[in-house]
Amino acid sequence: MSDETHAVDGVRDQVRKQMQVLTALDYGAPAELFPCPNKNTRGRFKYKRFDTAAEAIRFAVESVPAAALLGACLEVDGARFGRHEIHYLYDDAAYPLPRCRAELACADANRDS
16 A cells, blocks of 8 residues: 555544544533633633533533634543534534524623623
């Protein structure tokens, strides 16, 4: 096999492993959300620890501005997830919490709390 074929096979294996982690995520496990180390988004949100991954995911998607989520990392049971995986987990059918679908309603709810 060529080096290119080996590289493609390696990427496929990584994607398969990541998908297995995503589909087997324990939404009830403790989680940590790390901000991106970007000086332009400083002050938007700081490191936070959550009792459950579901709460961390909801906070990341519904409360953190999209620009601040770039480069952020969610860690659950030693597995790390970027913003795309966080959104995937939020949209997954297994996600246990109610979702805030209307952006204006989310903004109003976040402003009131």
